[in-house]
Amino acid sequence: MPIETDARGEQAWNASALAARPAAPAMRVWLWPQPAIVLGCAQARLLPEVAARSPVSVLVRDAGGGAVLVGPWMIGISLVLPIVDPRAGRSPTAGYRWLSLALAAALTEAGFVAQALSPAELAEKPVQELEPVPWACYGSLSPWEIVDEARRKRVGLAQRRTRDAALFVAGVLASPPDWDLLAAALGRQADAQRLHGLTSACLKSPIGVDGLAAGIEAHLRHALERNPG
Amino acid sequence: MTQIGLPDSAWEDVEAGTEALVDRWWVAEGDHVKAGSPLADVVLVKTSFPLVAPHDGVVDKILVAPGETFPKGAAIATLSQG
Numbered sequence: 001m002p003i004e005t006d007a008r009g010e011q012a013w014n015a016s017a018l019a020a021r022p023a024a025p026a027m028r029v030w031l032w033p034q035p036a037i038v039l040g041c042a043q044a045r046l047l048p049e050v051a052a053r054s055p056v057s058v059l060v061r062d063a064g065g066g067a068v069l070v071g072p073w074m075i076g077i078s079l080v081l082p083i084v085d086p087r088a089g090r091s092p093t094a095g096y097r098w099l100s101l102a103l104a105a106a107l108t109e110a111g112f113v114a115q116a117l118s119p120a121e122l123a124e125k126p127v128q129e130l131e132p133v134p135w136a137c138y139g140s141l142s143p144w145e146i147v148d149e150a151r152r153k154r155v156g157l158a159q160r161r162t163r164d165a166a167l168f169v170a171g172v173l174a175s176p177p178d179w180d181l182l183a184a185a186l187g188r189q190a191d192a193q194r195l196h197g198l199t200s201a202c203l204k205s206p207i208g209v210d211g212l213a214a215g216i217e218a219h220l221r222h223a224l225e226r227n228p229g
Numbered sequence: 230m231t232q233i234g235l236p237d238s239a240w241e242d243v244e245a246g247t248e249a250l251v252d253r254w255w256v257a258e259g260d261h262v263k264a265g266s267p268l269a270d271v272v273l274v275k276t277s278f279p280l281v282a283p284h285d286g287v288v289d290k291i292l293v294a295p296g297e298t299f300p301k302g303a304a305i306a307t308l309s310q311g
Contacts, residue, residue: 042252042272045296064252064272091241092276119242142275143242159276 002029002213007036007059007070010078014160014167015062017080021164025087025224026080029217031210035071035178037185040064040137040158046186054185063158063169066137069182072206075172075213077103077220080165088166093119096144096157099168099220103155104146106219107172110212112202114154119143126151130198133191136182138173138199152200172216173201174209231283232304239273240301248298249273251305260288261311268306285311 005013010030017026037058039046044060050067051058061068070076079099081088089095100116107114115121122143129151133139137156141147146155153173160167179199183192202212235249252270256262262282269280286308293305 040272040275041270041277042250042296044252062277063275064250064277065275091238091243092274093242095276119244123244137275157275159274161276161278163281 002031002075002210002217004031004033006032006034007038007057010076011059011061014078014169017078018160018162018165018167022080022082024082025085027220027224028078029213029220030076030078031072031213032070032074032076033072035069035181037182038068038070040066043067043135049187050185053187055181058185061158061169063160063167065156065158066135066139067182067186068137068156068171069177069179070171071177072209073173073175073177073201075174075209075216077170077172077216079168081168083161083163083165092159092161093143095159095161095166095168099170100144100146100155100157102220102223103170103172103216105223106216107146107154107202109219110202110215112154113148114146115148116144116146117141130194133194133198135186135188136191136195137171139191139195148200150200152198154200154202173199174212175203175206176201230289231286231308233268233280233306233308234299234302234304235271235273235278235280237301239278243274243301247274248300250298251293251295252277253295254291256288258288258291262286262288262308271305280305282308284308287311
């Protein structure tokens with residue numbers, strides 16, 4: 001069952017599950033009733049200035065990537081796998097594959113276009129593509145992230161790997177986020193319009209997000225059991 | 230002297246020319262470290278890795294500063310036998 005949390009609650013679960021050196025997969029599907037900005041670990045030095053500008057809480061996650069605006073528009077997935085589980089992959093890129101394909105299948109089953117971009121597909125850059133927005137997680141594409149039919153991002157991924165375990169986090173754009181809020185907090189108002197063009201939410205409004213989250217969780221739990229690694 | 234960096238396996242399927250980023254150092258030059266203790270956090274393909282000391286030793290040189298990037302095969306520090 002998807003769990004309502006705040007950004008700190010999710011981060012705390014992620015850190016605790018990774019530190020526990022799990023012998024079996026552990027997963028949570030999250031809903032965030034309240035918006036918050038979550039900076040990537042390499043953006044930690046931006047925290048004071050973003051927090052000063054932001055009308056919502058701001059924190060830094062342990063995983064890489066750009067800034068994320070969590071909130072009622074997003075469904076989060078945290079998956080911790082023992083590092084020896086084949087689904088964790090031998091490398092970061094390979095590690096994203098299993099979760100990405102399972103998530104794309106879940107979204108397709110729910111009736112949404114969802115293409116998991118393999119490294120080779122990612123390299124086939126279309127001639128006409130908006131310039132990326134590198135400071136935002138959803139402003140650029142990385143291997144195995146999920147896009148719609150126009151190559152607009154639907155699911156962002158990040159990861160933290162230790163000697164014992166790998167933590168994968170995914171954020172599904174369930175309904176349109178407030179990109180203007182995020183861009184303003186980062187001091188990059190001019191990028192908001194490009195973020196609208198680079199992304200594609202599954203639903204037009206937050207109505208239905210709970211049901212989609214439940215469907216995603218059921219699909220992923222079934223896939224984890226069916227394919228024990 | 231041991232060179233500290235990301236193993237080649239971490240770069241599998243990573244687009245040519247991509248560099249990793251040193252997020253933070255947990256140690257300074259001259260620090261004595263134990264095997265398995267954290268040295269630095271690095272980020273590659275939206276993935277963060279804690280790099281740990283492969284053996285007891287002394288941090289000899291830090292070659293890549295926080296916020297700077299490094300290519301495949303590059304050492305980011307050297308560690309002498311303790």
